[in-house]
Amino acid sequence: MTARGVVAGGHPLTAEAGARVLREGGNAVDAAVAAVMTSCVTESPLTGLGAGGYMVVHSGSQTSVLDFFVAAPGAEGIERRSELVPIDVWFTTDAAQVFHVGAASCGVPGTPAGLVRAMELHGTVPLAELAAPAARLAREGVVVNGEQAYFFDILAPILTHYEEAAELYAPGGTLLREGDLFRFADLGDALERLGAAGAEPFYSGEIGSAICDCVLERGGTLAPADLAAYEPVGREPVSAHFRGREVLTNPPPSPGGILIAFALALLERAGGVSDVESVVAAMEGAQSERTEEFLAGLYDDGFAARFLSSDRLGSTTHITAVDGDGMCASVTCSNGTGSGLVVPGTGVHVNNMLGEQDLNPLGFHRSEPGRRLPSMMSPTVVLREGELEAGLGSGGSNRIRSAVLQTILRLTDGLDVAEAVVAPRVHFEDGAVQAEPGVDEAALARLEARGYEVVRWPDRNVFFGGVHAVTRDPATGELRGGGDARRGGAVAVA
Helix, strand or coil: CCCCEEEEECCHHHHHHHHHHHHCCCCHHHHHHHHHHHHHHHCCCCCCCCCEEEEEEEECCEEEEEEECCECCCCCCCCCCCCCEEEEEEEECCEEEEEEECHHHCCECCHHHHHHHHHHHHCCCCHHHHHHHHHHHHHHCEECCHHHHHHHHHCHHHHCCCHHHHHHHCHHHCCCCCCCEECCHHHHHHHHHHHHHCCHHHHCCHHHHHHHHHHHHCCCCCCHHHHHHCCCEEECCEEEEECCEEEEECCCCCHHHHHHHHHHHHHHHCCCCCCHHHHHHHHHHHHHCCCHHHHHHCCCCCHHHHHHCCCCCCCCCEEEEEECCCCEEEEEEEECECCCCEECCCCEECCCHHHCHHHCCCCCCCCCCCCECCCCCCCEEEEECCEEEEEEEEECHHHHHHHHHHHHHHHHHCCCHHHHHHCCCEEEECCEEEECCCCCHHHHHHHHHCCCEEEECCCCCHHHCEEEEEEECCCCCCEEEEECHHHCCEEEEC
């Protein structure tokens, strides 16, 4: 708790990088950008300068969304000469998810452009000052902790798919493990370049050229015209009302935020309930709306308002930084699992968003060139009587929306933020209820009696997302943070 601010993120060094900026007089966006750049080092390969994301900024009475997510390539009409490579990622010995990697999975990265635009709109500290500590950390190295070692282990087939990535993550042929030192000197140079020259080198300069040459050489379609056309986009958040709060989250073309808003509206209509069976029913209701018509409509003007006001309802990672003035920056960035393609000399591990099934539910390689891919990422703020009460978001593929939804429910149930982010979760998809230990067993038994398949996990797992949140008491300004242990979450105070 502090008057200066709190930062919650996926690694102690990530959170501390943001808190240090707050201590030195920066605002929440300055802190979030510093933390994002640090996360490229500490939380590699799940994020980086080849990734994309979204930032929700609340300041005063205004809330805005900056969309810098990955776009589909193909502007030059280059024929794809390679296929997606399917990789089974095993979260436990009996729970896997298929991800697709390789050059054919590489979309247009947005993180460099997004960080620069965020600073242009809201920043107060020179970008070079924010980049310097992260660049130094990349060159000197960071000790691999248990959570990152787990990611390296389950992603090993991806991280060793190409020689350049294997040299980085498995030097000498041995995968990095807990206690080893992870160094990425090229990333240090790239971060320093971003701080000094902005985004231009990554889109129309030599780094961008190197990225395109590498992807095209190996059969992908990411070309110079795709990078040159890329721009971050400002958007208005989608809004839902629940238990006297206004929840503002990521709008279309991202489906995650609108599905969270839809589920909250279903629960509000049911009287603001938050029991397991009601939550599963709301998840099932939201999932059933994710039709081909819904996915096409995400790109239409006014779709969110029409969707949430229709008769369906009868009425109506991640980093969070909050400063002492109540300004909040809630930012989620993702590289997917990474494509496995680390471009030599650039510090860029290119995303695999064209191979993420959650982002391509109607089939791969069907998005028009330049279109944002429809991510589930949902950075969110919760307001009470117009005052910030919480900022939060999560990583976790298709489980992002259920993780954010349930954390909001726990916070409005009255749980402290540290308890809310680690409380056991459920997730409904493909007819099955996935449940962590600690979920109401009687409720799960009732769901089974009604015909649901219930999968009981032996431990809490990163499969269920990783929410990092900061709460603020609107009356006193008191700040508290919660970092999700599922993803090595940490909180730092300023």
